[in-house]
């Protein structure tokens with residue numbers, strides 16, 4: 284499978300989202316990654332449904348929404364109404380993860396489960412058959428522009444083995460500190476989808492950066 288790229292809107296210019304989404308639409312990006320933060324699960328607040336609905340109206344790429352909120356199951360139906368393709372919930376934020384994953388599917392979306400850097404991939408052994416994606420955080424969630432946590436490479440390799448052994452269809456996405464130096468190593472370790480915020484949006488040639496990530 285070719286590498287997929289999901290640019291993270293968190294690093295975009297919020298005074299001119301139209302311009303940045305036009306760029307995403309023109310680019311080779313596969314998805315658009317949207318980071319929802321509640322100031323409780325993570326020490327930051329980002330944006331919610333008013334922004335997602337507005338973005339959804341003009342964005343031609345499927346939406347990959349990453350919920351960094353407690354009890355994300357409260358918002359499954361509302362998220363489906365945005366037209367999102369993928370709803371990612373944190374393992375650490377869901378008490379009844381099996382139920383939540385199935386409710387996401389019943390609402391017509393793909394289900395992603397996200398792990399914080401310190402959560403071992405083995406915690407997913409009994410849900411890996413049911414998920415469409417595992418999102419490995421390669422920084423502690425809450426902020427863009429942080430340094431990549433090196434142990435993520437080992438986690439990707441362990442997760443790749445787990446997915447193969449289980450015969451699961453889950454793809455592996457990585458989020459945090461993805462840039463020129465870390466992206467090729469992640470792809471070599473077995474990552475399918477690269478999320479990247481500051482490396483893309485702070486570049487003078489964001490479309491070129493997306494193209495270079497796709498080519499890995």
Ligand code: DX5
Nearest residue numbers: 291424425427428460480481
């Ligand atoms: C962090 C978010 C990321 C963030 C990545 O909590 O989940 O999606 O935007 O930003 P970079 O690519 O700058 O590390």
Ligand code: ZN
Nearest residue numbers: 316318349458
């Ligand atoms: Zn994210």
